[in-house]
Amino acid sequence: MKKVKWGVLGAGGIADRRTLPGMMLTDNAELVAVMEVVPGLAPKLAEKYGAKRWYTDADSLLADPEVEAVYIASPVGFHASQVRAAIKAGKHILVEKPVAATSAESKALCDEAAAKGLLMATGLMMRFNTYHQQIKKLIADGELGQVVSCHALFSCWYPDMPGNWRQSKATAGGGAMTDMGIHCLDLIEYITDSKIVKVGGLAETMTFKYDVEDASSALFKLSCGAFGTVDAYFNIPDEAVKWRLEFYGTKGSIITEGTIGQMDGGDAYAILTGGDKAYDATQDRNETGAVKLSGELGNIYAREIASFSDSILNGTPVEVPAYDGARIQKVIEKIYESQETGKFFELA
Secondary structure, eight states: OOOEEEEEESOSTHIIIIIHHHHTTOSSEEEEEEEOOSTTHHHHHHHHHTOSEEESSHHHHHTOTTOOEEEEOSOGGGHHHHHHHHHHTTOEEEEOSOSSSSHHHHHHHHHHHHHTTOOEEEOOGGGGOHHHHHHHHHHHTTTTOSEEEEEEEEEOBOOOOTTOGGGOHHHHSOSHIIIIIHHHHHHHHHHHTOOEEEEEEEEEOOSSSSSSOSEEEEEEEETTSOEEEEEEESBSOGGGOOOEEEEEETTEEEEEESOSSSSSOOEEEEEEOOSOOOOOTTOOOOOOOOEEOOOOOOOHHHHHHHHHHHHHHHOOOOSSBHHHHHHHHHHHHHHHHHHHHOOOEEOO
């Protein structure tokens, strides 16, 4: 089988923990080169994952003629310049979110890549969770009836760490909503096949001392008419919370725990009533039994790499186009603006 030859910019961190192990499981991707600026780390990563070459600067990797596609997992502050350089070098691009510092710049880079005939995706890998894809199909098939409400909660304990780039607006752009809430907002749009058309929110540094928010909540309306909320926090102990994703409709509900995250799995339950229920004035809860969803679990990062590689090799649609990431980034910008102004915003 033909394989896409990959290079990785910023091969430590999430690339080493998740994406490179996932790449090793695919049959249509081959790791050719890695780049990492941390002294001594690049050759170790090359040996660990069987890469032919290693580099300590992005330009050298991008000049490698064997590399066809690059995965950019460097800190956010480097994304825009590295994406622009990758476009100039004629490489297809998978870049972690966000693509650039602002949604406008992210969209402009998407346009630049498209103009050169290059594919560009963004790292919203939770779309590849087995249960999220099942839920999307259930909703598309009308099993929930009219979707009326959506909710997601994603959090972690992220105390003050001096020098941490994620805790500075200058290098991260935002806090909990930018880093974690973005996945929830994207999942709700993806699963319902609807866009956020109106949004407001709160975002404050409630507990810690860094200058990005550690607490955030968004309230929005989807183009399908449903209302939604997303909560993203850096100040809840990990063991104290269950990450939840919920969809409610006129024919039932689907509720998950633990499907949001970096692993395929968790639990998902559907309560499907079939609709056409009479009003119960007593409000007695004669609950219909919940059905636990099941499916073949795998590696969401392997699916992410395999899917984008297939798009490069066979022209299949990019499953997570970077334009989608730019859209969600604009939603988050409006959430932050809502915090400052107290207003809701309409989105096209």
